[in-house]
Amino acid sequence: MLKINNLCAKVGDNEILKGLSLEVKPGELHAIMGPNGSGKSTLAAVLAGRDLYEVTGGSVDLDGIDLLDLEASERAREGVFLAFQYPIEIPGVSNLNFMKAALNGKRAHRGLEPIKAKDFLEKVKECSSLVELDGRLRDRSVNEGFSGGEKKRNEIFQMAMLEPKLAILDETDSGLDIDALRVVSKGVNAMRSPERSFIVITHYQRLLEHIVPDFVHVLSNGKIVKSGGKELALELEEKGYDWLKEPSHDTSNA
Amino acid sequence: MSVFTDNFSATLPPPTRKSERWKYSPIAKLLNKEISISTEAAQGMNGWPESVLPNPVLNLDAYLVVFKNGVFEPTLSDLPVSDGVDCIPFSKMDQSGSLDFTNGYHQKEWIGELNETYRQDGLSLHVHRNVKVDRPIVIHHLTDGNNVASFPKHLIKVDEGGELNVVVWSSASDRSSGMYNGLLEASIGPNALLSLEKVCNEGGKVFHFSHEHIVQERDSKLKMHTFTIKGDWVRNELEIISRGKGTDSVFNGAYLPLGAEHVDNHTTMDHTSSDGTSSELYRGIMYGNSTGVFNGKVFVRPDAQKTNAFQQNTNIVADRGAAINTKPELEIYADDVKCSHGCTVGQFDLDALFYLKSRGIDEKAAKALLVEAFLADVLSSVSSTELCEEIMRLYTERHGW
Numbered sequence: 155m156l157k158i159n160n161l162c163a164k165v166g167d168n169e170i171l172k173g174l175s176l177e178v179k180p181g182e183l184h185a186i187m188g189p190n191g192s193g194k195s196t197l198a199a200v201l202a203g204r205d206l207y208e209v210t211g212g213s214v215d216l217d218g219i220d221l222l223d224l225e226a227s228e229r230a231r232e233g234v235f236l237a238f239q240y241p242i243e244i245p246g247v248s249n250l251n252f253m254k255a256a257l258n259g260k261r262a263h264r265g266l267e268p269i270k271a272k273d274f275l276e277k278v279k280e281c282s283s284l285v286e287l288d289g290r291l292r293d294r295s296v297n298e299g300f301s302g303g304e305k306k307r308n309e310i311f312q313m314a315m316l317e318p319k320l321a322i323l324d325e326t327d328s329g330l331d332i333d334a335l336r337v338v339s340k341g342v343n344a345m346r347s348p349e350r351s352f353i354v355i356t357h358y359q360r361l362l363e364h365i366v367p368d369f370v371h372v373l374s375n376g377k378i379v380k381s382g383g384k385e386l387a388l389e390l391e392e393k394g395y396d397w398l399k400e401p402s403h404d405t406s407n408a
Numbered sequence: 409m410s411v412f413t414d415n416f417s418a419t420l421p422p423p424t425r426k427s428e429r430w431k432y433s434p435i436a437k438l439l440n441k442e443i444s445i446s447t448e449a450a451q452g453m454n455g456w457p458e459s460v461l462p463n464p465v466l467n468l469d470a471y472l473v474v475f476k477n478g479v480f481e482p483t484l485s486d487l488p489v490s491d492g493v494d495c496i497p498f499s500k501m502d503q504s505g506s507l508d509f510t511n512g513y514h515q516k517e518w519i520g521e522l523n524e525t526y527r528q529d530g531l532s533l534h535v536h537r538n539v540k541v542d543r544p545i546v547i548h549h550l551t552d553g554n555n556v557a558s559f560p561k562h563l564i565k566v567d568e569g570g571e572l573n574v575v576v577w578s579s580a581s582d583r584s585s586g587m588y589n590g591l592l593e594a595s596i597g598p599n600a601l602l603s604l605e606k607v608c609n610e611g612g613k614v615f616h617f618s619h620e621h622i623v624q625e626r627d628s629k630l631k632m633h634t635f636t637i638k639g640d641w642v643r644n645e646l647e648i649i650s651r652g653k654g655t656d657s658v659f660n661g662a663y664l665p666l667g668a669e670h671v672d673n674h675t676t677m678d679h680t681s682s683d684g685t686s687s688e689l690y691r692g693i694m695y696g697n698s699t700g701v702f703n704g705k706v707f708v709r710p711d712a713q714k715t716n717a718f719q720q721n722t723n724i725v726a727d728r729g730a731a732i733n734t735k736p737e738l739e740i741y742a743d744d745v746k747c748s749h750g751c752t753v754g755q756f757d758l759d760a761l762f763y764l765k766s767r768g769i770d771e772k773a774a775k776a777l778l779v780e781a782f783l784a785d786v787l788s789s790v791s792s793t794e795l796c797e798e799i800m801r802l803y804t805e806r807h808g809w
Contacts, residue, residue: 202766206758230768242763246781255777256767263768295781296763312767 155180155351156320161212162376163200170196172376173212178320181348185362185387186355188373189395194355195239197373198324201353202236203229216320230256231263233319237309237326239355244296249308250278252296253315260316281314285341303334310341321345322353327361339364359391374399410439416526416557420518432701432733433643433672438615443586445526446556450476452483457552457581464577464609468794470544473497477551478528478558492539499529507532507563511593511621511647519617523559523591530561530591535600538569544603544792545573549590551580551614557587564594566602568625573603573791576618584612592620596628598652603791604630606644609637609802619645626652626681633790634661634690636671637802643672650712654683660786661690664779664803665698665730672701677719679712688719691786693779694730695807702734706749710741719749724756724782776809 156178163171170193178184188194200207201214203226214221221229244252257277258268269277282292285307297305306326313321323342327335342365346352354365362370362384370386371378372395379398380386390398413422422439423430448455455476456462462474462484473495474484480497488495513520535541551558566572578588588610596602608616616639624630634644648657663671677686686706694700702721723732736749756778764774780800790796803809 204762204766225771226762226765227768227770227774230766236766238763238766242757242759244757244760244763244778244781246784247764247777252764252767252769252777255764255769255773259768259770259773316767 155217157213157215159213159215161197161200161214162210163196163207164210165196165207169210170207170376171200174373174377176371176378178351178353180351181346182368183346183352183354183365185367185370186353186373187357187370187387187390189399192373193376194373195324198236198322198353198355201322202226202234227259230316231260235313235316235318235321237306237313237321237323239324239326239328241297241305241309243298243300245298247296249292249294249296253278253312256312256316277315281311284314284344285310286337287311302329303331306330306334306338307341310338314341314345318350320351320353322355324355325357326354327356327358335361335364359387362387372398411442412439415442415444416522418518418521418525420521422518429674429703432699433670435615438587441555441586443555443557445528445558446477446479446553448477448479450479450481450483452481456484456550459581459611460550460552460579462548463546464548464579464607465546465575465795465798467798468544468546468792470546470575471495473531473545473547475529475547475549475558475560477553477556478549478560480529488541488543488545490542492536493541494532494534495545496532497529498532501532507534507565509563509593509595513591513619513621519589520591520619523561523589526557526559527561528559530563533562533564533572533574535566535570535572537567539567540571541573544575544795546575546577549576549578549588551578551584551586551588551610551612553584553586555586556584557589559589561591562593564592564602566594566596566600568597569599570597571601575605575607575795577607578610578616580610580612580614582611584610584614587615588617590618592618594620594622596622596624596630598626598628600625601629602631605633605635605790605795607635607637607799608639608642608644610639613640615640616642618643619647621647623649623651624655624657627654628652629656630658631789631791632657632659633786634659634673635799636661636663636665637799638806639669639671641670643674645674647676647678648686649678650681650684650686653681655681656684657686658789659686659688660789662783662786663692663700664807665694665696665700666806667696667698669698670700671698674701674703676705676707677717678707678709679715679717680709681711682713682715684712685716686718689786690721691723691782692732693724693726693782694732695726697727697729699730700732702732702751703737704735704749705737706739706747708740708742708745708747713742713744715742715745715747717745717747721751722782723751723753725753726756772809776804779807779809
């Protein structure tokens with residue numbers, strides 16, 4: 155489904171991704187772990203099409219489509235979804251209008267009519283119950299005044315509404331208490347299917363107890379330095395990242 | 409001397425850029441125009457252009473008072489006839505019933521003197537004690553023709569406990585040019601309410617000057633909105649004087665100029681008495697090569713203790729060629745007051761834009777959502793949803809969202 159080949163990206167003069175390769179097959183869930191500053195969030199943003207980052211090399215192919223050639227909104231319409239680490243507050247835009255515009259954008263792309271009001275509301279009801287997002291939050295402005303946990307649940311609600319082909323979860327567990335973590339994980343697990351793939355970015359093994367990955371990768375200094383099964387996460391939890399870090403030029407010459 | 413002043417002479421000199429009030433809105437181009445007052449009499453629909461509807465807000469159930477090039481159009485108007493409301497154009501009334509008050513604008517400003525000297529007509533609108541006018545009154549001004557000038561002035565008096573909603577709407581057909589110089593003076597009695605919406609939606613190339621002067625008595629309430637939808641050169645001046653205790657003044661505005669349009673909003677809020685609140689919110693998005701001015705003065709005089717005054721002007725400069733000059737001015741002479749003000753100039757929130765796009769909303773639709781959100785706080789206090797929807801519809805149509 156997704157083939158990332160030798161991807162390089164920078165922001166300003168700062169090279170962050172330095173030849174990252176990864177293949178994700180339909181239905182698979184890949185966890186990406188790694189120390190701060192290793193490029194995890196950059197990878198998520200580059201895949202979603204944030205133009206703050208400049209792609210300097212490599213390719214990203216989603217079911218035969220060159221993702222890097224598409225605008226952020228077009229990528230979303232092709233089935234890419236990014237759950238933000240820090241969801242954005244947009245005062246004045248109601249959550250529901252936002253979702254209606256998003257859903258209809260996607261439908262227009264597939265040559266479908268705008269969704270009927272009744273069908274839309276049913277879908278909203280179904281998806282919000284999945285992450286226990288109450289009506290009060292649905293009707294408010296996008297993320298405005300939401301707690302950290304509510305924002306993350308709203309991300310998963312949006313994911314359920316948009317039914318992506320590839321969902322990228324950028325530190326969805328950060329800032330969550332145990333209960334919220336359980337709710338969010340339940341939502342993600344309910345969304346897993348043989349056609350849908352996930353890339354889950356996290357610092358902690360804790361999330362992976364709830365959302366069980368097929369593969370775990372360690373990202374360090376802009377590259378994947380180790381890959382393994384779910385047991386790799388446990389090993390990382392125990393040993394930390396230092397033993398995997400690519401030596402930088404200074405220390406290798408020393 | 410100039411071509412313009414050959415036709416319209418005044419004792420006061422035209423303002424120049426040396427005056428702070430006119431520094432960013434020079435009128436040199438106006439002075440080169442040969443403009444005159446239309447001599448055409450009222451013609452009803454025969455003289456009305458097809459491109460503009462006589463009733464600018466069709467969905468709003470309102471009384472309608474129509475002027476074309478400054479001349480009252482009786483056949484297109486539907487004046488209120490209810491008890492306790494006197495609503496008569498000056499041209500139709502005998503002297504005895506005429507409201508007569510003035511703030512002396514004609515002695516201070518060239519624009520005011522021109523209006524005083526060359527005024528054609530206007531509305532005298534008097535709401536008696538405790539009368540709540542059942543429908544809004546829409547005053548529609550149309551400019552239609554080449555180099556025509558109009559000089560209306562309206563007087564509004566709402567007596568104690570009365571309630572009134574007035575919409576002053578100015579239109580111009582696309583072939584039009586000239587000048588609109590409109591004045592409005594209002595006095596809001598104790599416990600009375602005046603809602604006033606001023607909308608400029610002028611095609612063509614009209615120099616639009618308007619000046620509203622509003623005096624509020626004890627415990628009165630003002631809700632004022634100034635929307636510039638379209639206009640080649642627009643200057644909105646608003647002066648509010650709180651003259652009694654406990655007044656409440658809400659005044660908001662929005663402007664989204666395109667191309668080489670110019671929009672200027674000058675406001676003054678003068679708290680002279682205690683316990684008053686005022687809340688001012690002006691928002692603008694500058695597109696293309698448009699230029700804008702915001703100048704908001706708030707005075708809190710020595711007797712105006714316990715005043716609560718809020719002022720904010722927020723601007724988005726959407727394109728490289730556009731510019732806005734914004735200046736808040738706060739003068740406080742009382743010591744127990746709460747005042748805040750702020751002016752910002754920025755761009756579209758790129759994080760918000762990316763967030764919307766990442767859900768499959770294209771750039772244009774995403775910007776439309778952000779604009780709607782940006783304007784929501786300005787629009788939320790408009791007195792009727794019909795008017796609110798029509799204004800949003802016109803902005804949407806114009807900007808192609």
